[in-house]
Amino acid sequence: MKHLLEINNLVIEARTGENWKPVIKGVDLVLDRGEVLGLIGESGAGKSTLGLAAMAYTRTGCRIASGSILYGDRDLTKLSKREQRKLRGAKIAYVAQSAAASFNPAHKLIHQFAELPVQHGVMSYAEAEKKAIDLYRRLHLPDPERIGYRYPHQVSGGQLQRAMVAMAMAGDPDIIIFDEPTTALDVTTQIEVLAAIKEVIQAQQTAAIYITHDLAVVAQLADRIMVLRYGDLVEEGEARELLENPQKEYTRDLISIRSLREDKDVLARKTDAILEIKGVSAAYLPGAPVVRDIDLTITPKKTVAVVGESGSGKTTLARVVTGLLPPYEGRIVFDGQELSADLKNRDLEVLRRMQMVYQMPDVALNPRQKIRRIIGRPLEFYFGMTGKAQEERILELLDMVELPARYISRYPSELSGGEKQRICIARALAANPDLIICDEVTSALDQLVAEGILELLQELQNELGVSYLFITHDLATVKAIADEIVVMLKGRIVEQGVKREILKPPHHEYTELLLSSVPEMDPDWLDNLLEERQESTLH
Amino acid sequence: MKTNTSIILRRLGLGVVTLLVISILIFVGVEALPGDLAEAVLGQSATPETVEAFRKELKLDLPPHVRYFSWLGSFLRGDFGTSLANGRPIADLIGWRFSNTLFLAGITALISIPFAVGLGILAALYRNTLFDRSISIGTLSAISFPEFFVAYILIAIFSVQLTMFPSMSNIGPQMTLLQKIHAVALPCLTLTLVVMAHMMRMTRAAIINVLTSPFIEMARLKGLSWRRVILHHAFPNALSPIINVVVLNLAYLVVGVVVVEVVFVYPGLGQLLVDSVAKRDIPVVQASGLIFAFTYVFLNLTADILSTLSNPRLRNPK
Numbered sequence: 088m089k090h091l092l093e094i095n096n097l098v099i100e101a102r103t104g105e106n107w108k109p110v111i112k113g114v115d116l117v118l119d120r121g122e123v124l125g126l127i128g129e130s131g132a133g134k135s136t137l138g139l140a141a142m143a144y145t146r147t148g149c150r151i152a153s154g155s156i157l158y159g160d161r162d163l164t165k166l167s168k169r170e171q172r173k174l175r176g177a178k179i180a181y182v183a184q185s186a187a188a189s190f191n192p193a194h195k196l197i198h199q200f201a202e203l204p205v206q207h208g209v210m211s212y213a214e215a216e217k218k219a220i221d222l223y224r225r226l227h228l229p230d231p232e233r234i235g236y237r238y239p240h241q242v243s244g245g246q247l248q249r250a251m252v253a254m255a256m257a258g259d260p261d262i263i264i265f266d267e268p269t270t271a272l273d274v275t276t277q278i279e280v281l282a283a284i285k286e287v288i289q290a291q292q293t294a295a296i297y298i299t300h301d302l303a304v305v306a307q308l309a310d311r312i313m314v315l316r317y318g319d320l321v322e323e324g325e326a327r328e329l330l331e332n333p334q335k336e337y338t339r340d341l342i343s344i345r346s347l348r349e350d351k352d353v354l355a356r357k358t359d360a361i362l363e364i365k366g367v368s369a370a371y372l373p374g375a376p377v378v379r380d381i382d383l384t385i386t387p388k389k390t391v392a393v394v395g396e397s398g399s400g401k402t403t404l405a406r407v408v409t410g411l412l413p414p415y416e417g418r419i420v421f422d423g424q425e426l427s428a429d430l431k432n433r434d435l436e437v438l439r440r441m442q443m444v445y446q447m448p449d450v451a452l453n454p455r456q457k458i459r460r461i462i463g464r465p466l467e468f469y470f471g472m473t474g475k476a477q478e479e480r481i482l483e484l485l486d487m488v489e490l491p492a493r494y495i496s497r498y499p500s501e502l503s504g505g506e507k508q509r510i511c512i513a514r515a516l517a518a519n520p521d522l523i524i525c526d527e528v529t530s531a532l533d534q535l536v537a538e539g540i541l542e543l544l545q546e547l548q549n550e551l552g553v554s555y556l557f558i559t560h561d562l563a564t565v566k567a568i569a570d571e572i573v574v575m576l577k578g579r580i581v582e583q584g585v586k587r588e589i590l591k592p593p594h595h596e597y598t599e600l601l602l603s604s605v606p607e608m609d610p611d612w613l614d615n616l617l618e619e620r621q622e623s624t625l626h
Numbered sequence: 627m628k629t630n631t632s633i634i635l636r637r638l639g640l641g642v643v644t645l646l647v648i649s650i651l652i653f654v655g656v657e658a659l660p661g662d663l664a665e666a667v668l669g670q671s672a673t674p675e676t677v678e679a680f681r682k683e684l685k686l687d688l689p690p691h692v693r694y695f696s697w698l699g700s701f702l703r704g705d706f707g708t709s710l711a712n713g714r715p716i717a718d719l720i721g722w723r724f725s726n727t728l729f730l731a732g733i734t735a736l737i738s739i740p741f742a743v744g745l746g747i748l749a750a751l752y753r754n755t756l757f758d759r760s761i762s763i764g765t766l767s768a769i770s771f772p773e774f775f776v777a778y779i780l781i782a783i784f785s786v787q788l789t790m791f792p793s794m795s796n797i798g799p800q801m802t803l804l805q806k807i808h809a810v811a812l813p814c815l816t817l818t819l820v821v822m823a824h825m826m827r828m829t830r831a832a833i834i835n836v837l838t839s840p841f842i843e844m845a846r847l848k849g850l851s852w853r854r855v856i857l858h859h860a861f862p863n864a865l866s867p868i869i870n871v872v873v874l875n876l877a878y879l880v881v882g883v884v885v886v887e888v889v890f891v892y893p894g895l896g897q898l899l900v901d902s903v904a905k906r907d908i909p910v911v912q913a914s915g916l917i918f919a920f921t922y923v924f925l926n927l928t929a930d931i932l933s934t935l936s937n938p939r940l941r942n943p944k
Contacts, residue, residue, distance in 0.1 A: 144847060189841050193863050194858075206848075
């Protein structure tokens with residue numbers, strides 16, 4: 088049988104300085120009509136590059152070196168630019184990771200939708216408009232008749248992502264490339280988008296390549312899965328079979344990190360709290376509180392995880408604790424001593440004992456300073472440590488975060504994302520803190536790397552007895568690391584307690600929603616969940 | 627909409643404050659000059675008594691702040707005072723010259739802005755080609771020469787060699803529009819060459835800057851032509867810096883043309899300013915200074931407001 092799309096021995100190279108280095112190293116791929124192929128792997132595996140190559144498109148600095156891309160009986164690599172352009176959007180369409188960045192802020196959604204079929208000359212504007220409204224309705228966008236006449240910034244993230252799926256379908260393409268379309272979304276929003284995508288591509292019998300780093304997400308949609316690593320195919324197979332019976336070590340690793348780890352020993356010892364937040368409310372603008380009536384206690388050697396969707400006030404809470412945003416109400420007590428609300432009035436000792444690790448290690452490290460200076464600075468600032476003593480301590484800290492001693496004279500740009508985050512942790516540890524506030528420290532990292540960071544944090548807690556205030560939207564992380572869980576919604580705490588109790592039913596309604604929205608490896612999970620939710624709304 | 631209006635109102639307020647500060651600076655600056663109007667008019671041979679009497683007549687014996695407010699007050703009522711050199715009302719001296727200056731600036735703007743923005747778009751469209759490089763080099767060399775030099779070169783070519791245009795750009799009310807345009811052709815060309823480079827390069831840079839955005843990649847993956855990507859997707863998002871540099875150059879066309887007006891003996895405000903400085907005709911200098919300042923502030927204000935409005939997020943609030 089003839090395949091819809093057939094990629095043979097494709098090699099794509101990226102320019103590094105003067106040389107061209109292969110990033111896709113001879114990959115084969117076939118896609119049949121109506122089939123959904125999942126491409127998974129960590130960042131840098133070449134998933135997006137391969138996905139875009141299916142449109143004969145390479146990003147700046149990349150080129151297709153050899154191999155063929157057959158669509159029907161035409162080799163896309165041999166077509167002229169003009170012919171390639173005619174296929175793009177019309178026959179093979181693309182859904183980008185961040186709809187917020189990929190919609191043009193200057194034009195209305197429906198105009199951007201209609202542009203595709205009108206420019207390709209398959210529809211008049213009026214027809215395209217009608218089609219847009221129809222697709223908006225089928226993707227369950229609210230107010231489908233009018234939502235298209237809004238600008239991108241006037242629509243929420245999840246809605247925008249669905250509008251982008253609609254736009255990809257505007258030209259009735261044979262193939263849609265989904266490039267991590269739900270990665271930037273909250274778990275609860277992710278479900279809506281996933282369900283909408285699944286419904287629409289099944290109805291249209293559109294073939295799709297679904298790119299993601301999240302196996303559980305791809306399990307819901309894909310018929311077949313390809314696992315990529317370093318530009319090479321690791322393993323390929325029917326979705327169910329690959330998930331149940333992975334052949335390769337790497338695939339097994341990817342799957343296993345989803346499973347829930349052993350509960351940590353949670354003896355409810357009554358010790359003195361290291362941090363108490365009492366009735367705190369804070370706002371950026373007067374009269375519009377972002378967090379309200381927060382009560383929270385962290386005891387030594389414990390990890391308290393704060394979970395919630397974006398906009399629930401988690402990061403604001405961290406800013407309040409650190410004193411960056413003085414609350415207008417409530418008290419913060421640190422080790423029995425009430426802290427002044429404003430950072431400026433806190434003494435050095437308090438600053439030292441409370442450290443922070445940020446979400447984006449890339450921007451949290453000064454790119455122009457070597458690791459020696461980055462970690463050495465807090466040693467000098469808090470302890471006046473210089474010279475040989477400082478050097479020794481830096482090496483000790485690098486050892487603690489499991490990085491080799493030679494990194495001391497490197498720049499951050501010479502390190503990978505996970506290594507950078509380890510440097511951030513070492514910098515926090517340099518101050519000998521009692522509490523580290525971790526703000527989404529693993530969300531910018533790949534699964535396996537994130538896993539390593541979580542393990543490291545755990546070990547450090549066992550060794551050093553430091554407490555963590557762990558902010559995250561990822562429930563898998565919470566399950567892995569927390570002793571206590573605080574669930575936040577719209578700036579308020581809706582549920583809090585020991586992990587085992589929070590994760591055990593009955594839950595607060597919102598906790599239930601969050602928990603049930605975390606994708607599971609089971610390919611039937613999404614269907615079952617949607618069915619359940621539908622039933623419960625019917626009753 | 628409320629935020630938009632409040633932004634604009636705040637800008638307007640700031641503009642008024644800037645103008646007040648400038649008026650104080652002009653007044654103080656003139657005040658700080660050695661000697662005063664009376665001495666300047668009567669010359670060095672005047673006796674102290676005559677100077678004193680003349681001061682009284684001009685109300686120069688009043689304290690500075692009183693004189694400042696009365697000067698500002700009459701200025702606001704449109705009474706610019708009288709020239710010391712020939713005793714005519716300043717409004718009559720300035721009025722037609724200022725409109726001449728605006729005429730030259732306007733013609734230049736009409737030619738140079740579309741031309742510069744168009745070339746900038748083309749340069750972005752054919753980035754790093756021979757075409758891009760040659761217009762880059764061309765406009766840059768034009769801006770690198772001093773404007774009087776460009777002016778004399780143009781006179782040498784177009785009025786001495788080819789005798790196409792006059793080297794003296796004298797225009798008067800009896801001339802038709804076509805005659806006027808013919809007369810100002812050379813100063814207009816000089817100014818165009820001087821202001822083009824900025825605008826063209828900013829347009830190119832602003833568009834190229836936008837080209838790295840994900841929505842440009844999206845537009846290309848929709849299979850749109852490169853031209854449509856640039857014009858429809860990149861250009862509207864590059865407007866804000868372009869508007870700013872265009873208006874800055876407009877302001878230069880009104881305020882900075884003094885040298886060009888002198889070279890071409892063009893009866894504009896710049897020429898008058900130079901003459902008045904030479905004659906120590908201080909009220910005229912003050913009035914022209916304030917008019918220039920007003921133009922500058924007004925145009926910058928327009929730029930601020932337009933570039934705010936070019937942002938769709940601000941134009942269409944949630």
